[in-house]
Amino acid sequence: MIVVPYCIIRLVIIVIIYTARDRQTYLDDEQLDRAEQFKILKEIFDVNVRDKEIKELSSHFAPIFRDDHPIHLSLIGKTGTGKTVTMLYFLNLLQSLCRKKKLELGYIHLDLSTPKPCFRVLNDLACYLDAAKRYKKGISLDELMSKVEEKLKQYRGYFILFIDEIDHVRRDLDSFLKFLVRRLPQSVSLRLVLVFSSNNLNWQDNIDPRIKSFFKVNEILFDPYNAFDLKKILSIRIKKALNRKMIQKGVVDKIAAVSSRTHGDARKAVELLSKSAQIAEKEGIPITLDLVDRAMEEIERDKYVAMVKSGPKQLQAVLYSIISSASKNTKPLYTGEAYEAYRSFCARIKLRAVTQRAFSDLVSELDMYGFIQARVLSQGRYGRTKQIMVNLPKELIDKLRQVVLMEFDLNVDSKKFDYQVINTSDKY
């Protein structure tokens, strides 16, 4: 008797959760399939965002329709300025246009968002081409290149190789480019057009001049989005993902304004919107201007947490000991004490402690990331030392401590451990 209503309730809950998730996926491209992504892209590009760049791309690839060979292309712009999406969108467009005109055109998008050595990149390329399996080792670069060559020989017409984040080719970018620019065009009959993207304006600077001379590229610059464009992009996302009534007036303007001012990164802007929506949904309130501020703080906080989680163990240990002992007493912390605190923490978690020299570097690193503020201070005959201050909000400190403890697989509530901080106060 009781089972039936329970089932219904569960079903309702599941439905609610799923519909909510379905809509929210429009705020996160990773969760959408390719067709959906293109649909959104089309809508975005339909409202003339990145219009200038698309025009430039069109004129760059125009020679294709005159049976000519376009030169290579290099897209330059900061992260989140839409290099990849614009190019993919354009390639898709170009391909369908070519199909209509009975021109053969293929393209491959080589995504190097994580740095890879030359070997891996070639291997990936071969995989995309279906020319080889995924190798771990045991096959020479040359052999791999031949395989790619063999495969490409079968193709006719135009072929566009879109290499995303070219500067992520670790080591031997030269031989990779040499292969693409010199060797490949000689041995295959298709017309190869290379498209590179990079967020570094000068990525071509340190490639071999001999290759560079063979290397005629056109450059297209992607400026950071302005508030106007961001607003368009956000509006489209909102239409898809959120209930308009739940958004207070001015919220979109605010997100667009803040984002364009600080980074001009569309991905981050959408992330901010998404975060605001999440908080609003959790609390069952509409998205207000205040909520956007809170979302910004939360994103900031998540950034710190993510940084700690992905950081090396030693850095985590140093951070933990510093924020713990700094929050324990109000007076500023000096290198010596901090090091002692770190040593005892290491003893507790059975981590090999690094020397004070290395410790000092880690402290500087934390300073760079903004976890702490450290400045060198001379106290006359009492020596020179770094004064370490922690200026993070208390919740964040607690959160970070928790995260580090979890990283070390420690019981989170065993906080009673007391640091043996050397008492130096009698010296002053």
Next chain:
DNA sequence: TGTCCACAGGAAATACGGGGGT
């Protein structure tokens, strides 16, 4: 004015680890 503290931070040596070549 010289001393001396308690480190900073540079340079070189060494350890380490993983990938690539054979």
Next chain:
DNA sequence: ACCCCCGTATTTCCTGTGGACA
């Protein structure tokens, strides 16, 4: 399977330093 090479992390060793204090 083995070795080698290379990039990175860490250690070791070192010199430098601002200013309180005598």
